[in-house]
Amino acid sequence: MPERRTIRGANSRIARILAMSRASVAAPIKRDPVDPAAISATRSIRPDTTSNIQHGVPGLSPRRIVPQVLLGPKAVIVLLVLAVTLCLGTLIYVQHTNSLIVNQDMETAVSLSEIAARFDHEDGNLYRLLVDEAANGGSPEVERRLSGIRRQIDQISADLINQQKALKPLDRLRTDDVVVELKKYNEAVVVVSSMLEINFATSVALLRPFRTNAYHVLAEVKGIAASGIADAHHHAEAAAWRTRCLVGFVTGAVLIVAGLSYVWLALAAERGVQLRAEIRRRGKAEEEALVLARTDALTGLINRREFGATLDDALKTTAAAATRLSIMLIDLDGFKDANDTYGHAAGDTVLQTVAHRLHTVFGTSNTIARLGGDEFAILILDDRDCGNVMRLAEQASGILHQPVAWRNNMITVGASIGVSRFPDDGTGASELLHAADIAMYDAKRGSKGGVSLFSASMEAERIERRRLEQELRDGIVRDEVRPFYQPIVRFLDNELCGFEILARWQHPRLGLLSPDAFIRLAESTGQITNMTKSILRQVCVDSFYIPSHLRLAINISPTQFEEAGLAETLIAIMRSEGVSPSRFEIEITEDAVMDDIHTAERVLRTFRDSGISVALDDFGTGYSSLSNLRRLKFDKLKIDQSFVKSLSESPESEKLIDAIIALALSFNMKVTAEGIEDMTAAAVLARKGCTQGQGYLFGKPASFTEMAHLLTEFGHVAA
Numbered sequence: 001m002p003e004r005r006t007i008r009g010a011n012s013r014i015a016r017i018l019a020m021s022r023a024s025v026a027a028p029i030k031r032d033p034v035d036p037a038a039i040s041a042t043r044s045i046r047p048d049t050t051s052n053i054q055h056g057v058p059g060l061s062p063r064r065i066v067p068q069v070l071l072g073p074k075a076v077i078v079l080l081v082l083a084v085t086l087c088l089g090t091l092i093y094v095q096h097t098n099s100l101i102v103n104q105d106m107e108t109a110v111s112l113s114e115i116a117a118r119f120d121h122e123d124g125n126l127y128r129l130l131v132d133e134a135a136n137g138g139s140p141e142v143e144r145r146l147s148g149i150r151r152q153i154d155q156i157s158a159d160l161i162n163q164q165k166a167l168k169p170l171d172r173l174r175t176d177d178v179v180v181e182l183k184k185y186n187e188a189v190v191v192v193s194s195m196l197e198i199n200f201a202t203s204v205a206l207l208r209p210f211r212t213n214a215y216h217v218l219a220e221v222k223g224i225a226a227s228g229i230a231d232a233h234h235h236a237e238a239a240a241w242r243t244r245c246l247v248g249f250v251t252g253a254v255l256i257v258a259g260l261s262y263v264w265l266a267l268a269a270e271r272g273v274q275l276r277a278e279i280r281r282r283g284k285a286e287e288e289a290l291v292l293a294r295t296d297a298l299t300g301l302i303n304r305r306e307f308g309a310t311l312d313d314a315l316k317t318t319a320a321a322a323t324r325l326s327i328m329l330i331d332l333d334g335f336k337d338a339n340d341t342y343g344h345a346a347g348d349t350v351l352q353t354v355a356h357r358l359h360t361v362f363g364t365s366n367t368i369a370r371l372g373g374d375e376f377a378i379l380i381l382d383d384r385d386c387g388n389v390m391r392l393a394e395q396a397s398g399i400l401h402q403p404v405a406w407r408n409n410m411i412t413v414g415a416s417i418g419v420s421r422f423p424d425d426g427t428g429a430s431e432l433l434h435a436a437d438i439a440m441y442d443a444k445r446g447s448k449g450g451v452s453l454f455s456a457s458m459e460a461e462r463i464e465r466r467r468l469e470q471e472l473r474d475g476i477v478r479d480e481v482r483p484f485y486q487p488i489v490r491f492l493d494n495e496l497c498g499f500e501i502l503a504r505w506q507h508p509r510l511g512l513l514s515p516d517a518f519i520r521l522a523e524s525t526g527q528i529t530n531m532t533k534s535i536l537r538q539v540c541v542d543s544f545y546i547p548s549h550l551r552l553a554i555n556i557s558p559t560q561f562e563e564a565g566l567a568e569t570l571i572a573i574m575r576s577e578g579v580s581p582s583r584f585e586i587e588i589t590e591d592a593v594m595d596d597i598h599t600a601e602r603v604l605r606t607f608r609d610s611g612i613s614v615a616l617d618d619f620g621t622g623y624s625s626l627s628n629l630r631r632l633k634f635d636k637l638k639i640d641q642s643f644v645k646s647l648s649e650s651p652e653s654e655k656l657i658d659a660i661i662a663l664a665l666s667f668n669m670k671v672t673a674e675g676i677e678d679m680t681a682a683a684v685l686a687r688k689g690c691t692q693g694q695g696y697l698f699g700k701p702a703s704f705t706e707m708a709h710l711l712t713e714f715g716h717v718a719a
Contacts, residue, residue, distance in 0.1 A: 098238075108167065298352065327422075328436065329375065420436040435459075475505060483502070553615065555588075557592075597628060619640065639672070644673050672690075
């Protein structure tokens with residue numbers, strides 16, 4: 001039948017559409033938009049990324065808003081799979097829904113076609129039955145067959161009513177009409193069958209409208225079935241278009257997600273490379289920091305911290321093995337002067353050369369460290385012979401005294417070396433270092449460039465020095481350091497013209513101490529300025545009992561020139577005590593002006609502007625140049641006593657004195673000779689043109705009370 005072929009054709013077309021849809025959906029799934037190299041690179045950097053976050057790489061925040069599993073490269077793959085799965089699931093669901101709709105339409109159309117075929121069959125049977133009955137007459141068999149046909153017609157009506165739910169509204173109305181017609185048809189069957197017995201021609205006439213009604217019913221049922229088939233075709237076409245659109249959408253979505261994933265993975269891979277580079281840089285920086293924490297960057301030697309750790313380990317090993325070890329501390333002499341004179345670059349060269357020379361002496365079997373500044377330490381293990389250690393120390397001292405070439409200069413520094421031994425001088429690291437430090441400073445005090453082995457007496461001397469330091473601090477506050485006055489005589493008339501103020505310490509325990517016992521201690525402990533202030537105040541008080549025309553000369557230490565405001569402070573003390581600064585004379589040594597000529601010029605100008613005269617003490621023993629004498633404009637030169645005492649025995653000393661006197665007179669400066677102890681030297685100096693003299697011949701340094709008697713002895717003093 002044509003309807004059957006149409007239905008089979010529709011099913012075949014739907015099957016082809018489904019096959020095409022599945023093929024179009026399966027095609028994008030086979031594509032792999034993710035770069036395997038990028039995935040491999042991303043997976044390879046993931047541990048680095050985690051480590052980087054844990055170690056605090058700059059640019060990464062350790063705080064995580066979402067779990068780590070959602071942040072890694074695997075998340076991109078998971079999201080891509082989820083997106084593809086979701087799209088495929090949606091496609092399958094839509095396709096399944098379309099199939100259900102089309103299948104339902106086709107099933108309805110098939111059912112209606114079957115109903116039409118059944119009606120056509122029953123109608124044909126009824127027609128043949130009625131014709132036979134009209135020709136042959138009625139029979140009981142005809143009644144039974146009519147009842148069966150009527151039941152089939154009723155069943156067809158019931159089946160049409162059941163199919164109404166699956167039909168569109170217009171076809172439902174048509175179905176209602178068909179059901180009504182079938183009811184009429186069923187009723188007409190009885191009427192026609194009863195009329196057939198009357199007359200065949202009349203029966204045939206009655207069958208014509210009956211057959212018209214049957215044809216109408218059959219046409220309506222077939223029309224409804226054809227409408228269902230048309231709906232199925234329409235739905236199939238719509239489903240095909242929806243499928244194509246969805247496949248395009250799914251393909252586009254997958255491609256977009258894949259593209260974004262590829263870009264993300266590429267960026268992640270690039271970031272991974274950056275992270276690995278950053279981690280390598282951080283690792284290198286940590287290694288460098290660890291090296292810097294253990295070594296000295298300038299010399300390459302280990303530093304104080306690492307030396308302490310090495311010493312602790314060596315002490316444990318040595319104590320367990322019952323062996324010995326030695327520690328050397330080396331302090332460079334003259335390094336500060338070289339550093340200040342030639343600059344820090346020269347100082348760095350000296351330190352590097354010292355480190356190299358120490359390696360040549362002690363080799364790699366011993367531990368060499370730079371503790372800081374110009375201080376070095378050496379740890380010597382398995383020391384069985386003290387003499388061998390001292391020979392190494394002497395060898396190191398000798399090689400460190402050799403000049404260091406720097407540009408066009410030869411820089412010479414020395415070294416003071418202290419040695420301590422385990423277990424003789426201590427069992428702990430701090431004890432041994434302390435002992436070596438005491439020995440080093442003993443070598444420095446004895447003669448710079450020496451070597452000293454620690455002994456118990458050094459500790460006693462150190463304790464005594466610390467005690468004396470505190471006693472000096474307290475003695476300055478209590479005015480135990482007092483001014484002593486040594487007279488200065490004018491050769492022209494042998495009259496008194498002034499005093500040099502010299503410090504004496506009336507120690508409550510040790511008695512009267514000379515400057516040699518405490519001046520260097522005061523300078524090294526920073527108490528020299530406080531002592532100068534205390535002496536100046538006492539002199540100002542005494543000056544009211546000293547004739548005003550006598551000059552009072554006060555010595556200034558070279559270390560005091562480094563203090564800011566020194567001149568202003570001393571002048572303020574004089575004025576606060578009611579004494580004119582013009583009564584005073586400041587004596588400085590050549591070393592004081594050579595360290596910083598600009599500072600010396602400024603300080604001396606301040607003194608001179610207030611009326612204080614300035615004398616250059618111990619002239620001839622330092623390195624003053626003629627340009628400095630001219631520039632600083634001294635009022636007086638004082639000839640060092642070493643030249644005066646050798647005047648009668650050394651022609652060289654006499655020539656030097658002649659030169660100094662001639663130089664001073666040429667600059668209009670007075671000349672004072674120190675250390676005069678006999679009349680012969682005084683006469684020679686006066687004859688050579690020396691203007692003033694000072695020494696035991698004229699009087700020893702004396703207290704204020706003794707100085708008052710001296711004034712009486714001189715009688716009328718010079719104006």
